[in-house]
Amino acid sequence: VQTAESSAPQVNLNNGNSSQQTLYQELGGEAGLSAIVDGLLARIATDPRIVHHFQETDIALFRERAIEHFCLVADGGCVYHGENMALSHQGLNITQADFDALVGHLIESMKEQHIPLSTRNALLNRLAPMYSDITYH
Numbered sequence: 001v002q003t004a005e006s007s008a009p010q011v012n013l014n015n016g017n018s019s020q021q022t023l024y025q026e027l028g029g030e031a032g033l034s035a036i037v038d039g040l041l042a043r044i045a046t047d048p049r050i051v052h053h054f055q056e057t058d059i060a061l062f063r064e065r066a067i068e069h070f071c072l073v074a075d076g077g078c079v080y081h082g083e084n085m086a087l088s089h090q091g092l093n094i095t096q097a098d099f100d101a102l103v104g105h106l107i108e109s110m111k112e113q114h115i116p117l118s119t120r121n122a123l124l125n126r127l128a129p130m131y132s133d134i135t136y137h
């Protein structure tokens with residue numbers, strides 16, 4: 001015996017905004033974050049405003065720590081092996097302009113990886129409260 005399909009047409013409400021993805025997944029997971037950090041590093045390396053801050057830095061190690069840190073911040077569940085933001089930026093005399101320059105590079109790097117505006121802003125919102133730990137001390 002065949003039964004007629006009598007219920008209302010199904011509407012798929014899960015059109016992106018209501019997905020259960022973590023921010024980490026929206027950023028492309030490990031591969032996506034690695035590409036974002038590589039793009040960030042490439043931009044820092046050619047920016048005379050801020051590159052001097054990284055003269056003494058082991059860039060390979062910084063790259064790993066930055067990926068882990070973004071992963072943690074984006075609910076990716078990574079273990080972060082670095083120092084907290086206050087300690088790791090202590091004595092670097094990072095100004096508001098330095099901070100804005102780096103964040104600008106992060107935005108451009110995310111754009112290059114085709115990360116949508118809402119996802120970019122979600123990450124920036126989580127980084128913004130770190131401002132006072134990173135600058136001027």
Ligand code: HEM
Nearest residue numbers: 050053054056057065066069082083088094098099102127
């Ligand atoms: C949202 C902004 C920022 C975030 C999330 C961030 C994150 C990090 C992380 C995770 C580390 C690794 C710490 C460790 O290995 O223990 C680090 C180190 C470092 N950061 Fe930042 N940072 C930010 C802004 C800046 C800015 C604006 C500058 C300078 C222009 C800067 C300069 C440095 C330097 C030079 C190091 C390496 C210090 C060393 O060699 O030990 N950071 N940062």
